[in-house]
Amino acid sequence: MHTLAEENYLKAIYKLAATNPSVSTNQIAASLDTKASSVTDMLRKLADKMLINYQRYQGVSLTQSGEKVAINIIRKHRLWEYFLVEKLNFKWDEVHDMAEEMEHISSNELIDRLDEFMGFPRRDPHGDPIPDSNGHFKTNDLKPISALAVSSAGVISGVRDHSAVFLQYLEKQGLTIGKKIAVKEVISYDNTVVLQMDNKVLQISREVANNLLIAI
């Protein structure tokens, strides 16, 4: 249907569009680790195929048809990540690159059967919602820990940074999806957050608190 490169561009644009209404050439280039000139080339192709709205110098947005493709890629990515963690016992910091390849396996019948095989999971190993076969999913209304008031509590439900180093750090601290935490104190000097978790007290930096998401 679409090439691997096209799918990766559409997915990147979709993700950038969550925070920016119109997505710039440079943003796409940074997110795909490529050059702005390469992005411009691809934008022309995607516009020709009616997958994006694009006029030179004006930034881009996905058309309905482009968004459908992007969401389907994300569905596949997250289902394969779930499979790798739940069935093949990979750790949550090991699965991203494999899923990056597997998301391009074309058959939708295959992914629907995989979904069924796993019992229709609603979130991937990083807490991100998995779109259903119609592309529907609830958007995460999660807050970073840094946005919590002192003495409020919540459940760890997602991450903003998906890098292996960050995930490994969280794992080591026991800060994994589903854990209940409470904010005991925020140190005014550098915004270090003091957490209560189980019977332990631990401190995390402002940086970490910004990237760790909580459902309240």
Add this chain to the structure above:
Amino acid sequence: MHTLAEENYLKAIYKLAATNPSVSTNQIAASLDTKASSVTDMLRKLADKMLINYQRYQGVSLTQSGEKVAINIIRKHRLWEYFLVEKLNFKWDEVHDMAEEMEHISSNELIDRLDEFMGFPRRDPHGDPIPDSNGHFKTNDLKPISALAVSSAGVISGVRDHSAVFLQYLEKQGLTIGKKIAVKEVISYDNTVVLQMDNKVLQISREVANNLLIAI
């Protein structure tokens, strides 16, 4: 490691080498549904990478390193086919094209874990042996039904033709892997083979008898 096209060429050469000691440009072109000139181009690249032995006009054979790559692709192909049939309930005639894509997922760690997850199966849904993680496997010493003498018996263990139409025909006749059959008669007029299976008697053409493999 290698491109998708390279992997497909190596696999095709490997399979052709089973029946021909030296593989010709035209054979490869036919098997990959491409043009002879395209094949020549690729053969130069594969020779440069020391994956095949090649001198112009002389046909090709795989080097040890090329064979290792080919066997690994076949291992992946057959394990994914097994997964699709045993875990996702696809039929044996539906899985080939999907596996054709999935065999190119690069991670060997992934395929080893998949192998373990499924209990280290030894044969794919079509009866073909699955190489282990070191590339070792027993070659099928199976005979076509057409080579059986009248009144001899055996177990259906493989197919020579993997096309969906052929597999669907076998399924419909109940001629599936594991079934025990005996040759009752060969009709001299057109070599139609009369089989006893379970409590039924059925006839298959010479063509079918040539493509259905038996362990004795």
Add this chain to the structure above:
DNA sequence: GTGTATTTTTAGGCTTGTCTAAAAAAATTA
């Protein structure tokens, strides 16, 4: 508002993998 800095696009080129048409080599036939 003019000038500078930044962003984006264009121009031209490269690699991979494909194609058609023509040339060269090998195999077959007479």
Add this chain to the structure above:
DNA sequence: TAATTTTTTTAGACAAGCCTAAAAATACAC
């Protein structure tokens, strides 16, 4: 062996996707 047919290779071209360098458009600063 000479002529013909078949196979294989070469020559030249093209699309996809990427690059660098330069030009054009836009944004920002004064």
